[in-house]
Amino acid sequence: MIRFRNVVKSYGPVRAVDGADLGIDPGELCVLIGPSGCGKSTLLRTVNRMVEPDSGEVLVDGRTVRAHPPEELRRRIGYVIQSVGLFPHMSVGDNVAVVPRLLGMEKAAISRRVGEMLELVGLAPSWAARWPRELSGGEAQRVGVARALAADPPILLMDEPFGSVDPLTRIRLQREFLAIQRHLHKTVLFVTHDVEEAIRLADRIAVMRTGRILRHAGPEEFVASDAESFVGEFLGLEYGVEILSRRSVREALDYAKSIREAPSPRAARTGDSPDPAAPAVRADASLKEALGLMASRRVECLSVLDESGRGIGTLRMEDVLGTWKACP
Amino acid sequence: MSVDWITLAGAAGGFLSAALLPFLSLRPNRILEGVPRGLLESLGPGAGIVLGALSAAGILAVLHGRRPGLDTPGALLSGAGLAALLPLAGAAAGRLVGGSPVARVSAGPGFWLAAAGLGVALFSFTRRLPSRSPARIASLLAVPAAAAAAALAGLLDDLSLVRELAARGSTFAAELARHLALAGGSASLGAAVGVPLGLAMYRRPRWRGAISVAVSAAQVVPTLSLLGLLIVPMAALGAAVPVLGRLGVRGVGWAPAFTVLSLYALLPIAGNTFAALGAVDPGILDAARGMGMSRRQVFLRVQAPLALPVILAGIRTAFTANMGNAILAALVGGGGLGTLVFLGLAQAAPDLILLGALSTAALALAADRVLALAIRGAVPRGIRTEDS
Numbered sequence: 001m002i003r004f005r006n007v008v009k010s011y012g013p014v015r016a017v018d019g020a021d022l023g024i025d026p027g028e029l030c031v032l033i034g035p036s037g038c039g040k041s042t043l044l045r046t047v048n049r050m051v052e053p054d055s056g057e058v059l060v061d062g063r064t065v066r067a068h069p070p071e072e073l074r075r076r077i078g079y080v081i082q083s084v085g086l087f088p089h090m091s092v093g094d095n096v097a098v099v100p101r102l103l104g105m106e107k108a109a110i111s112r113r114v115g116e117m118l119e120l121v122g123l124a125p126s127w128a129a130r131w132p133r134e135l136s137g138g139e140a141q142r143v144g145v146a147r148a149l150a151a152d153p154p155i156l157l158m159d160e161p162f163g164s165v166d167p168l169t170r171i172r173l174q175r176e177f178l179a180i181q182r183h184l185h186k187t188v189l190f191v192t193h194d195v196e197e198a199i200r201l202a203d204r205i206a207v208m209r210t211g212r213i214l215r216h217a218g219p220e221e222f223v224a225s226d227a228e229s230f231v232g233e234f235l236g237l238e239y240g241v242e243i244l245s246r247r248s249v250r251e252a253l254d255y256a257k258s259i260r261e262a263p264s265p266r267a268a269r270t271g272d273s274p275d276p277a278a279p280a281v282r283a284d285a286s287l288k289e290a291l292g293l294m295a296s297r298r299v300e301c302l303s304v305l306d307e308s309g310r311g312i313g314t315l316r317m318e319d320v321l322g323t324w325k326a327c328p
Numbered sequence: 329m330s331v332d333w334i335t336l337a338g339a340a341g342g343f344l345s346a347a348l349l350p351f352l353s354l355r356p357n358r359i360l361e362g363v364p365r366g367l368l369e370s371l372g373p374g375a376g377i378v379l380g381a382l383s384a385a386g387i388l389a390v391l392h393g394r395r396p397g398l399d400t401p402g403a404l405l406s407g408a409g410l411a412a413l414l415p416l417a418g419a420a421a422g423r424l425v426g427g428s429p430v431a432r433v434s435a436g437p438g439f440w441l442a443a444a445g446l447g448v449a450l451f452s453f454t455r456r457l458p459s460r461s462p463a464r465i466a467s468l469l470a471v472p473a474a475a476a477a478a479a480l481a482g483l484l485d486d487l488s489l490v491r492e493l494a495a496r497g498s499t500f501a502a503e504l505a506r507h508l509a510l511a512g513g514s515a516s517l518g519a520a521v522g523v524p525l526g527l528a529m530y531r532r533p534r535w536r537g538a539i540s541v542a543v544s545a546a547q548v549v550p551t552l553s554l555l556g557l558l559i560v561p562m563a564a565l566g567a568a569v570p571v572l573g574r575l576g577v578r579g580v581g582w583a584p585a586f587t588v589l590s591l592y593a594l595l596p597i598a599g600n601t602f603a604a605l606g607a608v609d610p611g612i613l614d615a616a617r618g619m620g621m622s623r624r625q626v627f628l629r630v631q632a633p634l635a636l637p638v639i640l641a642g643i644r645t646a647f648t649a650n651m652g653n654a655i656l657a658a659l660v661g662g663g664g665l666g667t668l669v670f671l672g673l674a675q676a677a678p679d680l681i682l683l684g685a686l687s688t689a690a691l692a693l694a695a696d697r698v699l700a701l702a703i704r705g706a707v708p709r710g711i712r713t714e715d716s
Contacts, residue, residue, distance in 0.1 A: 071622050075619070076620075079615065083611030085616070088710050091710065098619055132710060133711075147619075
């Protein structure tokens, strides 16, 4: 869907992007991550021609982006930036309607679309009449996402979109965005320097340094192989713990129960009836949370409860660690 | 912060001045020396209203921190006192002139300082009230309403300023119109040139320095010397281009005055335009471009509307300043309210000076308020601020 071929962009003597190669599949949420100044924002901005590369090629759907006038190209690519950039002199509804209007959509269709988009990002359609200055940071960025999606672009470029909101809001926005993405299957290029955010959102992570893509792989493929390299150093040793946030307690328990079928010394003890003395964890909690609970209570097993609070098994530390490798 | 010291100082100063300084001054004719008259002598029982309002304002200022909710009575009382001042003085003038058609009664320091004290109190009390509260609106409107009613009722006819105005009614109207045309026209020309200049400064960094120097140069030269400097080139221009000459472009007259005022209007307008365009959040412009707006659309739909309040504020500054500065046009025969001032100086007639000066000040204030309201209406609601 998006393909960078040997893209180079220099600013004076500095090579911001230095021969980047990367391919992003349709429907993939690719997180571009790297330290400040690694060229990730510059690379992202070559897709909608906000930055023109010195050499190399950026292809969208197999065609070079230079085949389209920049304005027309940009109207078909959603764009969300850290500063949000809502237009303060326009109501929330008019902000969301900007691109549909630029595309000349019909009035009735636009106002319907504005309502749908606001609902999609969890705001009531009546919010269309509000003004940007009345919104909190998190609300403003929701409107920013609604605005980017309003013309239903197949591609979404997001440049540290949740970078300027508080940590709790950020996690909520990430979760909501993931839910929207599961529903819409946009091709997303998402720039961040926050490893946790990359782990939570990415289908694949592209790690960048000094203008080059060092590695592009699924989040779970990073763990073992990169311990000594820059990639491993940048992701940090805690990556092994952070990655557990992608798996739920239920998955680990199911896995543990599945290997109980096989003859194994561990099978006898795992996934059995709940241990009443163990601290309780909900099945939909992440393994990272489960591990955190174990660490803070200094225990090695937790009793797992389902949504109704019924005990459905026991989770052991080794299940948490084992699931990781064994689950596809 | 329990005591509102500013209001207290204003009220106390007003009270002492009203009680101790000459309140009105009676002159046998418009040029002779005046005889001072005290407050009691002038107003009789009416003095109680003035002193009462001033002392009430002072007491409320002292109690201000201890009891909330005193701003409403404070605003109403000081508003009523200030509103009563002019009709009271007018009625007193009628008694003092005693039927003489040439005798003049003018306001003395006691009157002015009492008015100033009540004005300070009114301003402080109303400022703390919510912008749309009935007490605020009523107390602020009471003053012009009472003045207008008293004028219509003929109550002010014996005040020397009104007598001066009546004697010069047609001149006054003509000079007022000329003043408005000079100040408003030159500020409009300043806006028509200054906004594009500010835009050019923003768009063309290379021209920035040159434009900025040129625009500021006009501001640095004192107004009077600029008027003098223009005599020769303007005369030459009028002689060289007959059409202009016939329109009245000469070394003296309206042309040099209009030119100087236009030049003075340039700096606030061009400067504000440049600053306003540069102050638009780059993130917003980036978003506008990234969403597929053309350069033109980014400018017209996003940047210009966001810069508008500051650009309009510059135009408002220029208009208000020109309303005052246009008084100097009279020095080179350009006409306007300055004519009355300089004529009054020549005749040693204080009433005439005051008539020119007060009406100029009133004009500047009125221009400021009217433009502020107009700007409020023109600015989109999302970026409107409360204080304009």
